Amino acid sequence: MYTIKQAAARSGIGISLLRAWERRYGVVHPERTTSGYRLYDEEAIARLRAMRRLVETGWGASQAATAVINDAAERVLAGAAHLTTEEQADTFLGPASAVDPSALAGAFVLAATRLDAAGLEDVLDAMFARGSVDMVLDVHLLPAVRALGDAWAAGRLDIAGEHLASAAVIRRLSALYNLAGAPGTGPRVLVGLPAGARHEIGPLAFAVALRRRGIDVLYLGADVPVDSWVAAVDRSGAAVAVIGVHRAADVAQAREGATAIKAANPGVSVSFGGAAAAQAGVGLDVVGLPERLIDAATQIARGFAQRG
Amino acid sequence: MYTIKQAAARSGIGISLLRAWERRYGVVHPERTTSGYRLYDEEAIARLRAMRRLVETGWGASQAATAVINDAAERVLAGAAHLTTEEQADTFLGPASAVDPSALAGAFVLAATRLDAAGLEDVLDAMFARGSVDMVLDVHLLPAVRALGDAWAAGRLDIAGEHLASAAVIRRLSALYNLAGAPGTGPRVLVGLPAGARHEIGPLAFAVALRRRGIDVLYLGADVPVDSWVAAVDRSGAAVAVIGVHRAADVAQAREGATAIKAANPGVSVSFGGAAAAQAGVGLDVVGLPERLIDAATQIARGFAQRG
DNA sequence: AGAGTCTGCACAGACCTTAGACATACATGG
DNA sequence: CCATGTATGTCTAAGGTCTGTGCAGACTCT
DSSP states (O other), rough: OHHHHHHHHTOOOOHHHHHHHHHHHHHOOOETTTOOEEEHHHHHHHHHHHHHHHHTTTOOOOHHHHHHHHHHHHHHHHSOOOOHHHHOOOOOOOOTTTOHHHHHHHHHHHHHHTTOOHHHHHHHHHHTTTSOOOHEEEOOOOHHHHHHHHHHHTTSSOOOHHHHHHHHHHHHHHHHHHHHHOOSSSEEEEEETTTTTTOHHHHHHHHHHHHTTTEEEEEEEEOOHHHHHHHHHHTTTTTEEEEOOOGGGGHHHHHHHHHHHHHHHHSEEEEEETTTHHHHHHTTOOOOOOOSSHHHHHHHHHHHHHOO | BOOOEEEEEEETTOOOHHHHHHHOOOOOOOOOOOOOOEBBBBHHHHHHHHHHHHHHTTTTTTHHHHHHHHHHEEEEHHHHOOOOOOOOOIIIISSSSSSHHHHHHHHHHHHHHHTEEEHHHHHHHHHHTTTTHHHHHIIIIHHHHHHHHHHTTSSSSSSHHHHHHHHHHHHHHHHHHHHHHOOOSSOOOEEEEEEEEEOOOHHHHHHHHHHHOOOOEEEEEEEEEHHHHHHHHHTTTOEEEEEEOSSSGGHHHHHHHHHHHHHHHHSEEEEEETTTTTEEEHSSSSSEESHHHHHHHHHHHHHHHHHH
């Protein structure tokens, strides 16, 4: 909890203006001490920053305020609802929410090019304000990360900016992973990337989605060699191993890993996830997961439900 | 046990203020002699120092006091709550309360070899129950990560276990990073690794320590090429760039990066941190940071305090 | 005896509060 | 083009709160 002076420092807004925005637009309602001092929490700071950002980019103060306020209302709704299916997603992304996912992705890349850490956090806030976690991952976060990669490939983004943004995303996903505590019923699903593959945001997001469905995930991360896949499956007693295959370059290692796992432990179900999953799975006894995160996670979860 | 004068000297707080903090906020409750003189123990000094640090970084006195008090309460609770399984209790909580850091590190590596995610979390809980965050990072967490690397190098640990444990550590550090929100006063310190270097737990822990001291950190992560360092320093307007140099193999890239930054932007202070920092800094106009995390973070923070 | 410590009180300056004034900018209607 | 009204950022005045510091008088320790 911050006093008004600290809140001003954190939000980058003057003290007078802070009070004016509260009085005129009600953009925040800080608690009060018994003596009447305002006390701002993190959410208040985030809202003030969001409003400042809008005003700086040309919005009028009152418009910015209503945008921020509605945003918050939406967040409350999103927190209460359990939106997993497409219909519900559509409901939420319908006309009511005027923000185009690609606009958020663009803002994300822009903040990355500027090395604007606060801006990155603001965009992530805006993303996660737009619906259930699953949906946000699929519709906003992963596309934004893809856009980040594209921008880097096209030379529009320095690698430092890419790192800064990736680190921010990984922190968010880490928090979500921790939040979705797994049941203590023993490891069930291994998630990781084949040897040589580095971009771990995809599998981490997938691990989060699985955990939120009550599945016990063992997250191995990037660059897991074939032998380690076999050893990990063996030692963890996992029933399912999910190997991420995003790039064509990772196909060979993924196929090798899947084959080795099956050879050593025929009872284990191996799945490929990611953009190149279908290509990688040809001719192997491997489940190809849908590209959409929600669908892929649901498919895994359903597999468990059917087995009991 | 210290008299109030000695306590004042050790904590760096005036005698009057010491009494005021006790009277107004109850941040310490020193024992008394029969004649009523206050007697401070080490824990009291530590709490006073913690409070002083918070106040120096801009916290209000009452806020700082409640933070310190809650921290201590949490610590007590955490210390009692984390006996989960017999095995773990035997392994790392031992018969006596005096826990050897190496025992925790051993338990950590053991849980990693077993791919025991819950066990890893328990060990991390036990670590963070043992003191202030800074101290835990220095005394428990980083040594455990080093032990992890050693075990892998010696072939006692599969890379999958190393990944699992690293991911768990990174999640903890991410949470701490997010928790220690930075002031919105613009980027001040860049933290990252040179090109080719991958193990980012060290610099991430360092970024956490800096953030907890109220410094605005831009965390770039691993594998940042020389050009990107220069561009990032330029674009972020950072006053200090800290390059992690852990392995001898990273020395060349780190030196190149430092030289390039200095050439492009002579006003920027460049520091090397990590095990190979001293070796890497020879003959360059670069600040070599102490190997201990606390000392390194304090040195950077002091640099800012002196400049105003 | 002299230095150290105790309690309680006082006080200055920084900080926060409300209510309102004021200036600039921008749009709208005459 | 001008006058009027609105929107918005900034400032002031009067008063309460928070917090660091210092003092007085009494007691304790060496």
